[in-house]
Structure formats: C-alpha cells, structure tokens
Amino acid sequence: MKQYQFTLGFQVRDYECDMQGHVNNSxxxxxxxxxxxxxxxxxxxxxxxxxxxxxSLVVIRSEVDYKYSLQSGDKFxxxxxxxxxxxxxxxxVQDIYLLPERTLVLKARVVGTGVSATGRPQLPKExxxxxxxxx
Amino acid sequence: MKQYQFTLGFQVRDYECDMQGHVNNSxxxxxxxxxxxxxxxxxxxxxxxxxxxxxSLVVIRSEVDYKYSLQSGDKFxxxxxxxxxxxxxxxxVQDIYLLPERTLVLKARVVGTGVSATGRPQLPKExxxxxxxxx
Amino acid sequence: MKQYQFTLGFQVRDYECDMQGHVNNSxxxxxxxxxxxxxxxxxxxxxxxxxxxxxSLVVIRSEVDYKYSLQSGDKFxxxxxxxxxxxxxxxxVQDIYLLPERTLVLKARVVGTGVSATGRPQLPKExxxxxxxxx
Amino acid sequence: MKQYQFTLGFQVRDYECDMQGHVNNSxxxxxxxxxxxxxxxxxxxxxxxxxxxxxSLVVIRSEVDYKYSLQSGDKFxxxxxxxxxxxxxxxxVQDIYLLPERTLVLKARVVGTGVSATGRPQLPKExxxxxxxxx
Numbered sequence: 035m036k037q038y039q040f041t042l043g044f045q046v047r048d049y050e051c052d053m054q055g056h057v058n059n060s061x062x063x064x065x066x067x068x069x070x071x072x073x074x075x076x077x078x079x080x081x082x083x084x085x086x087x088x089x090s091l092v093v094i095r096s097e098v099d100y101k102y103s104l105q106s107g108d109k110f111x112x113x114x115x116x117x118x119x120x121x122x123x124x125x126x127v128q129d130i131y132l133l134p135e136r137t138l139v140l141k142a143r144v145v146g147t148g149v150s151a152t153g154r155p156q157l158p159k160e161x162x163x164x165x166x167x168x169x
Numbered sequence: 170m171k172q173y174q175f176t177l178g179f180q181v182r183d184y185e186c187d188m189q190g191h192v193n194n195s196x197x198x199x200x201x202x203x204x205x206x207x208x209x210x211x212x213x214x215x216x217x218x219x220x221x222x223x224x225s226l227v228v229i230r231s232e233v234d235y236k237y238s239l240q241s242g243d244k245f246x247x248x249x250x251x252x253x254x255x256x257x258x259x260x261x262v263q264d265i266y267l268l269p270e271r272t273l274v275l276k277a278r279v280v281g282t283g284v285s286a287t288g289r290p291q292l293p294k295e296x297x298x299x300x301x302x303x304x
Numbered sequence: 305m306k307q308y309q310f311t312l313g314f315q316v317r318d319y320e321c322d323m324q325g326h327v328n329n330s331x332x333x334x335x336x337x338x339x340x341x342x343x344x345x346x347x348x349x350x351x352x353x354x355x356x357x358x359x360s361l362v363v364i365r366s367e368v369d370y371k372y373s374l375q376s377g378d379k380f381x382x383x384x385x386x387x388x389x390x391x392x393x394x395x396x397v398q399d400i401y402l403l404p405e406r407t408l409v410l411k412a413r414v415v416g417t418g419v420s421a422t423g424r425p426q427l428p429k430e431x432x433x434x435x436x437x438x439x
Numbered sequence: 440m441k442q443y444q445f446t447l448g449f450q451v452r453d454y455e456c457d458m459q460g461h462v463n464n465s466x467x468x469x470x471x472x473x474x475x476x477x478x479x480x481x482x483x484x485x486x487x488x489x490x491x492x493x494x495s496l497v498v499i500r501s502e503v504d505y506k507y508s509l510q511s512g513d514k515f516x517x518x519x520x521x522x523x524x525x526x527x528x529x530x531x532v533q534d535i536y537l538l539p540e541r542t543l544v545l546k547a548r549v550v551g552t553g554v555s556a557t558g559r560p561q562l563p564k565e566x567x568x569x570x571x572x573x574x
Contacts, residue, residue, distance in 0.1 A: 082376035106352035217511035241487035
C-alpha cells in the first residue's frame with residue numbers, strides 16, 4: 035500500500051454509469067481531477083481562484099490502467115501523491131480503491147503544468163513550494 | 170500524417186468546456202469513445218447490441234498526450250487505427266486534429282478487450298476478423 | 305422551510321462548472337437524480353436493481369426554477385418530498401440550498417412513472433406502498 | 440408542426456446513455472443548450488464571447504416534458520423558437536424529434552435572462568434587437 039499524501043472518499047452516482055451498468059471510462063478522470071483539486075487546496079491552492087488570477091493548471095498527459103469496474107452505489111477512495119517531473123512539470127500518481135475491501139480499481143499518472151494568461155509556462159508559487167518540500 | 174482507418178468530425182459544444190474556457194480533459198475521452206463506436210459500426214459491430222448480447226467491450230488502459238486545448242465552437246476531427254496487441258487485446262491509436270489547419274490536439278492509445286456475460290475474456294467474432302485482416 | 309422526507313449533502317466539483325464559472329444548468333438535474341435515488345433506497349428501492357428486474361423508473365416531466373448559481377467548492381443540500389399524482393404517477397418536490405446560509409438555489413418538481421420490460425406502465429410495489437403511506 | 444426559427448441535427452452518443460440504455464434525462468438539457476447557442480450565433484451572438492465581455496446569459500427556468508426516450512445511435516433534430524417574456528426575459532420554446540419519422544421526443548420551454556459583470560440584469564443588444572424583430 036502506497037503512502038498517499040491525500041485521499042478522498044466518493045460514492046458512485048447512477049448518472050455516472052453507462053449502458054453497461056458500470057462507471058464510464060471518462061468519468062474516472064472526473065474523480066481523479068476532483069481529488070487533485072481537493073488535494074491542492076491543502077497546499078493553499080484553489081483551482082478556481084487560479085483561473086481568476088489568469089493561471090491555468092493543465093493536464094498534459096494522462097495514463098490510466100483500469101483494473102476493476104465500479105458500479106451503482108459503490109464507495110471508493112482516491113489516493114494521490116505529487117511528484118516533481120521537471121522545473122515546470124509535476125506528476126500526480128493516483129489510485130482508486132473500492133471500499134471497504136480496498137480492491138484496486140484503477141492506477142493513474144497525470145502530468146500537469148501551469149500556463150499564465152499570456153500562454154507562457156508558469157507554475158504557481160504554492161506548487162513550486164510544495165514540490166520543493168518533496169526533495 | 171498517419172493513414173487512419175476511420176475519421177469522424179465533431180464540433181465543441183459549450184457545455185463541454187470548463188471554467189478555464191477549454192474542453193475539460195475528461196471530455197476528450199468521450200470524443201475518442203464516440204469515434205471508436207462509430208468506427209466499429211463500419212466493422213459490423215454495434216456497441217449497444219453487444220451489450221444486449223451480454224458482451225462488454227471495456228477499456229483497460231488509456232494513454233493521452235494533450236497538445237493543444239479545444240475551445241468553444243472549434244471544429245475537429247478524430248482519426249483511429251485498430252491494432253492487435255494479443256489474442257484478446259486490441260489497441261486503438263487515436264489522434265485529434267483542430268480543423269481546418271489540422272493542428273494536433275491530442276494523441277491517444279486506448280487498449281481494450283471483451284468480457285462475456287459470465288465475466289470471461291471474449292472478443293466478438295467481428296473484432297477478431299477485423300484484427301485478422303490486419304495481419 | 306418545508307419538511308423534507310430526505311436531504312442529501314453535496315459539494316460542487318470543478319468539472320461541473322462551465323465557462324461562466326458556475327455549475328451548468330444540466331448538472332443540477334444530476335444532483336436532483338442522485339438525491340432521488342438515495343432517497344428511494346430508504347424506501348427499500350435500488351434504482352440499479354430495478355433496471356436489472358426490467359423495471360425502469362423514468363422522468364416524464366421536470367420543472368426547475370433556478371434562483372442562485374452554485375460555484376466551485378460550494379456546499380449544498382438537496383431536499384426531497386414524494387407526492388402521489390395519480391395511480392401510476394408520482395412527483396418529487398425538490399429544493400437545493402447553499403450551505404451554510406441555506407440560500408435557496410433551485411426549486412424543482414420532477415414527475416415520474418414506472419415502465420415494465422414490456423413497455424407497460426407499472427410502479428414497483430415499494431413505491432406504491434410509500435405513496436399509500438402518504439395518504 | 441411548429442414553424443421553428445432554427446433547427447439542429449444531432450446523433451445520440453453511447454456515453455450519453457445511462458444504465459437503462461436510454462439518454463439520461465439531464466443530457467437533453469445539453470442538447471437543448473447546444474441548439475440555443477448555435478441558434479443565437481445566427482443572431483450574431485457568440486455565447487463564449489459574451490462570457491469574455493462579462494455578460495452571462497443564464498437559464499432561470501426550464502420546463503421539460505419527456506415523451507419518448509432516445510437510444511444509442513438515434514438521430515434527432517432540435518427546433519427552437521425565441522419569444523419575448525418581458526423587457527429582460529426571453530423564452531426558448533424547444534422541441535426534439537426522432538428522425539426520420541419525426542416522433543416527438545421532448546417539449547421544453549427555457550426562460551433566460553442576461554446578467555452583467557456587476558450582477559445587474561442586462562440583455563445584450565443583439566438579443567433585444569432579435570426580440571424587437573419578433574413584435
């Protein structure tokens with residue numbers, strides 16, 4: 035079991051399931067994003083405030099291995115670890131576990147960066163500080 | 170320019186954009202899926218009929234490199250190539266291009282397999298035939 | 305303040321917001337649906353089990369008055385009251401309140417019915433019992 | 440058959456269907472919105488440009504009667520008529536028809552208004568002009 039920096043609990047909602055009766059593959063990206071945004075709040079960063087300040091945090095790569103399908107009503111947990119990739123890039127390692135057994139549902143790696151209002155790469159100070167603390 | 174087996178044109182709808190004014194990262198997976206499902210119709214396979222026959226085509230891995238952000242009203246094209254990975258696994262190589270300039274928006278690789286009603290791996294004959302024709 | 309039979313707490317997720325920075329009008333229908341499905345579980349009814357039994361609960365009319373826009377991170381509560389409309393139709397009166405002030409966000413009335421696998425109108429016994437207890 | 444000011448063709452995408460195998464009730468609001476936004480482009484109004492100018496067009500009431508459920512692959516058409524309700528409010532009368540038979544799928548009435556960056560009610564000139572031309 036990895037040591038996550040942050041975990042967030044969720045429950046599948048019926049509208050998230052497709053005609054196969056499982057959560058649609060795209061919806062897991064929503065879960066992962068929501069977990070990241072709640073996590074960065076604990077670093078002092080609010081995604082919507084960044085948008086208003088003209089700074090966009092953007093996903094530049096995602097890799098997802100789907101291991102098990104979530105279904106109606108399932109409770110699950112998303113864990114996240116933030117890693118430095120380069121001066122301007124960071125990676126979120128994220129896993130989803132079905133509760134209460136903690137069956138592995140999905141493993142993801144999401145690489146992101148920041149972009150200023152003028153389109154230049156720029157990381158918010160809080161991310162840089164958080165990444166610095168990881169060294 | 171790759172030689173795609175199938176391409177499908179789309180236009181961004183405003184509800185697909187998030188507070189950054191761009192298409193949300195998860196929505197691209199919807200575009201990719203819709204293109205795959207339209208493509209497999211040309212192979213004689215209807216995703217919803219498969220579900221009714223008890224066969225689920227499932228995504229087991231996705232890899233997406235986001236290169237450029239689509240915005241309100243953008244017209245774009247999704248191309249797809251089907252490849253064999255193993256007897257029971259196939260891969261869709263998919264790219265998205267902004268029109269009319271054909272700017273590369275995204276490159277994706279989506280690996281899938283089939284699962285029967287009893288949970289056993291099983292590919293529909295049409296997929297096996299299509300993959301056989303690729304050899 | 306109405307006397308709701310059931311209330312459910314939520315928090316806005318960033319992917320639910322559109323380019324105006326507010327929750328998109330269609331997403332509120334997702335919130336309302338999720339609250340209804342959690343509510344009917346307290347009556348002994350699981351929406352996904354009903355689907356497997358061949359019984360579809362369907363929305364035949366929705367009326368929504370949007371009073372206040374939810375934004376990133378907002379916490380809110382959905383309340384629901386179930387009413388009989390006719391032998392085969394029921395109505396959910398649903399309201400959404402921003403927390404903690406309980407500002408009214410939205411008022412909705414959603415009329416539904418049940419349809420059997422053969423397409424005939426049919427209410428599950430649990431709904432009929434619940435409606436009977438309302439008389 | 441009503442005389443619509445604008446119609447737009449669509450096709451159901453599989454990810455829009457829920458576990459009942461039908462388009463989820465909330466997704467129809469997406470279809471209706473996309474049709475409205477394409478329609479107002481013909482009046483010279485681009486929704487995303489308005490957002491950038493600080494003007495939000497917002498939905499304040501929606502009424503939807505669901506008559507028939509769309510399924511995987513269905514082709515359909517959305518028609519729209521714009522009506523004046525009051526100096527600052529307008530109504531879109533919108534209907535959806537399954538093609539090619541033109542079976543009525545849904546009837547909707549969506550009331551909207553405009554809000555300036557400072558939160559004051561304000562209609563863009565193009566809407567006022569369009570409404571004026573209706574008298």
